[in-house]
Amino acid sequence: MAQEIATVTGTLRPEDMGRTLMHEHLLVGYPGWESDTVNPGPSRDEMRAVCGDRIAEIRDHGVTTMLDPCPADLGRDVEFMAEMAARTGFQIICATGLYKQSEGGAPYWHFRSNFGSVIEPMAELFEKELTEGIGETGIRAGIIKVATGTREITPYERDILTAAAKASVATGAPITTHTDQGTLGDAQQQLLSENGVPPHRIIVGHSCGTADHDYHMKIVRGGSYLGFDRFGLEMLQPDSERIRALLALLRAGATGHVVVSHDSVWCWRGQPFPKEIYAQVAELWNPSHFFERVIPALQEGGASEEQIERLLVANPRAFFAGEKPGA
Numbered sequence: 326m327a328q329e330i331a332t333v334t335g336t337l338r339p340e341d342m343g344r345t346l347m348h349e350h351l352l353v354g355y356p357g358w359e360s361d362t363v364n365p366g367p368s369r370d371e372m373r374a375v376c377g378d379r380i381a382e383i384r385d386h387g388v389t390t391m392l393d394p395c396p397a398d399l400g401r402d403v404e405f406m407a408e409m410a411a412r413t414g415f416q417i418i419c420a421t422g423l424y425k426q427s428e429g430g431a432p433y434w435h436f437r438s439n440f441g442s443v444i445e446p447m448a449e450l451f452e453k454e455l456t457e458g459i460g461e462t463g464i465r466a467g468i469i470k471v472a473t474g475t476r477e478i479t480p481y482e483r484d485i486l487t488a489a490a491k492a493s494v495a496t497g498a499p500i501t502t503h504t505d506q507g508t509l510g511d512a513q514q515q516l517l518s519e520n521g522v523p524p525h526r527i528i529v530g531h532s533c534g535t536a537d538h539d540y541h542m543k544i545v546r547g548g549s550y551l552g553f554d555r556f557g558l559e560m561l562q563p564d565s566e567r568i569r570a571l572l573a574l575l576r577a578g579a580t581g582h583v584v585v586s587h588d589s590v591w592c593w594r595g596q597p598f599p600k601e602i603y604a605q606v607a608e609l610w611n612p613s614h615f616f617e618r619v620i621p622a623l624q625e626g627g628a629s630e631e632q633i634e635r636l637l638v639a640n641p642r643a644f645f646a647g648e649k650p651g652a
Contacts, residue, residue, distance in 0.1 A: 328497065330645050331455070331465035333407040333417045342416070343389035345641035348501070348530060348554035348586035349612050350393055351376050351409060351417075354400020354594025356430050364596035372405065372592045373412075379591050379612055380413045386616040390416040390641070392586075394470040394501050394530075396423050397450075398430030400594045403464045421454035422470030422489060423447065425503060426481045429472065434481065447488035448495075455496045467645075469493055471513070472503035478512055486513065490520030499644060501528040501552065507535025514547050524548030525649040528584060531555055534562060536570040538577075545574070545582045550644055553636075554586035557614035560606055568619065572626045581651030584644065585619075585636045587612055 329336040352372060359365075367375065383391070395401040403419050410417045423429055434443050454466045469489045473482045493500055500522060504510045510529035518524050529544050530552035544551060553571050556564055574583055589612050593603070609618070620633055643650065 328647065330418060331467040332410070333403055333419050333464050334410045337390070337416055337418075339642045339646040342638070342642050342645065344387045344637045345390040345392070345584075346383065346388055346586045346612055346615075347392050347528070347584040347641055348394055348552060348588050349391050350395050350588070350590045351406055352400060352402060352592040352594060353395060353590045355428060355597055356398055356432075358400060358595030358597070361595040366594045366596060367592055369405070373409070376409050376591050377413060380409065380415045382611075382613045383616075384413075384415065386613060388612075388637075390418070391612075392418045392420070392468065392501070392641075394420040394422075394468060396420060396429065396470040396472070397454075397459075398424050398433075403459050404462055407462075407464055418467040419459075419464065420468045420470040420501070421451045421459070421466035421492075423472075423485045424470075425472035425474045425505075426479045427474050431481055434484075442484070444484050444488045444491070447485060448491040451489060451492035452495055455492065455498050467498070469498055469500045470503070471500060473505070473509045473513060475505045475508055478509060478516065483516065486516050487520055490517050490522045493517075493526065494521040497647070499526040499528070499647075502530045504529060504531045504534060507532060507537065507540065510551075511540065511543050511547070514544055514549050518547070525550070525644075526647065528552045528644065531588070533567040533570060536566045538570065538573050541570065541574055542577065542579070545577075545579045545650070548649065549582070550640065550650055551579075551583050552586070553583050555588045556585065556619050557587050557589065557610040558606075559609055564609075564619065564622070568622050568626065572623065572628060575628055575632050579651075580632050580635055581640060581643070583636055584640050585615060587614055589614075
């Protein structure tokens with residue numbers, strides 16, 4: 326029997342997930358955001374309004390569940406997630422885990438490493454948040470988030486992935502990853518698998534950062550899921566490339582290996598970039614974009630309605646149920 330999934334308001338059976346977006350963020354705050362007292366970001370009431378509107382928009386497209394894989398060091402606020410889920414009746418899964426070295430909470434863990442390995446403390450943190458709850462909230466994470474930058478997995482990031490693998494093996498929790506520019510996903514898959522994580526319990530996130538079909542198929546053959554989860558983020562890569570790469574995977578028979586989303590951020594803590602830039606980007610980079618623009622483009626490229634629904638319904642369900650891709 327498939328295990329139940331921890332959400333911010335209780336538990337959820339995989340078969341009850343429905344249409345699911347697998348990588349969206351209610352809010353994000355880069356470490357240090359609280360130091361910008363001139364630009365603190367939106368108030369809690371403003372965030373409630375924005376997130377309520379976003380949830381209403383995607384519900385109009387039939388979405389009933391989303392994963393917000395914000396790691397602990399990127400301004401994660403699980404009580405806010407729980408409040409929005411309770412207000413709207415929407416199903417939200419949150420994450421434990423830590424972000425990449427260049428933009429995450431590395432200074433804290435680097436200082437702690439002066440007194441010994443941080444792998445065990447990290448693993449203990451992840452396990453506690455998965456099994457008991459995050460802090461004193463009682464809200465349990467349903468997945469582990471890890472991340473790498475470009476060129477190579479740094480020693481710090483390797484410690485995080487190793488700790489995540491230990492926590493995953495101990496609890497059975499799945500793992501979702503961040504990659505940059507469609508690189509190192511195969512290395513992530515190898516490291517996690519060598520440390521005992523079954524490949525089908527891994528989503529290699531932001532795999533749509535490259536259109537390299539051989540790279541995608543290497544991960545597919547390794548047995549993991551691919552996150553095509555940055556649709557609309559044109560400032561990094563045009564959607565035409567993401568769509569071309571996804572259609573190639575569908576034609577190659579890898580439909581069962583892909584989950585989709587946007588990685589959209591609905592509210593920012595602080596002001597990491599000028600408001601006018603965000604307003605321009607958000608025209609496409611929002612959680613309705615896949616339904617309004619990407620699905621028609623996929624259909625024009627030959628994708629069937631069955632394939633599209635599989636990306637949105639069957640694949641997220643299978644991943645959280647612990648099933649191998651395409652089973």
